[in-house]
Amino acid sequence: MVNAIVVATVCFVLFLATHIIVFHKTDVRRKFRTMLFIAIAFCLLGCGLILFISGGTLQIQLSNTSARYLLYLGILLFYFSLSYCYFHTVVVIDRSISVRLLVEIASARDKGLTEQEIRKRYSVRGKFRDELRDLVFLKRVTEDKGVYKNTAQGQRHARIVSFLRSYLNLSTHR
């Protein structure tokens, strides 16, 4: 298990570095797909390393007690990581605009919608209102007579995201 955790962590760090370099140096068009391909490539590298390590002499040796505690820790991590993955799925299903539009198109009478019909069924302005309500609740933004202003937390958030968007060549108009 220790080998698995070490290899997975190393491969993840390599994935992260590659992803940042590729996105920074090149103008990637299909961003999510590219990121997924990089992740799969490093996952396969990890699988190869696991097979190599467990068959060779690089196996990490631990005392019985340490190994037992690490096993418990690993299982706990694995168990709660499943809850995170599940919750993340629920959040994406609830919050994603694309998922909402897909549900609207699939549930339409003719199983299809024009752009005008989509605009009637889903309001982007309503989305902005919801987001602003969330930001006020999260204390990122304050509202005074219909005028919104960033708090210190909101300013920090905006600056970090602006920097990352420009560094990773991500669209600034999302």
Added chain:
Amino acid sequence: MMSQIIACLITAMICVGAHMIFFYLQRRPLQFESPVRKLLYQGKVVLAIWVLFAPLVVVFQNMFEPTGMDRVIYQGMTGRYASLVFATAFFFYLFFLYLTAYYMVDRSVSSRIMIEIETSPDGTIAFDRLSQAYDVDAKYRDQLNGMLQGGFVVREQDTYKCTMKGLFVARIAYFFKTVLRLGAGG
């Protein structure tokens, strides 16, 4: 190790079932002031269920261990595959964690709103000006183009229709939205 992994997976499936039953059996959908409060509540319920059912992992593990599952697995090549499964799961867990941060940077509407406020001349913005600055038309176009590129919808003349892939996602989403009483969302 394999007995613990299987125990975790079975317990997690029970937790998912318990979460769905909890929300499905509510007589009236819960009302929240804002979407983030709804998700915070969902998150707390998920965590509470996972903590509550955690002892089941030990119960299941104790059920599987005497069968010699681990011993049999460690003796053969399957020992390597058990590590492989765990490493892959752990890698994708880290990837999921990173995806949350990535989406907050790349796609988040709230991040964009904070940037618009930050870059406005006096550091404040009214709702109507925000709608103009954000460009609602471009937002619709971006979403639909992304769905076309991803192969979730096709465009036939002026009409957008779901592909098989899009229909599959839509049905899963509809199931979750209905069972967990999430509302229309988006």
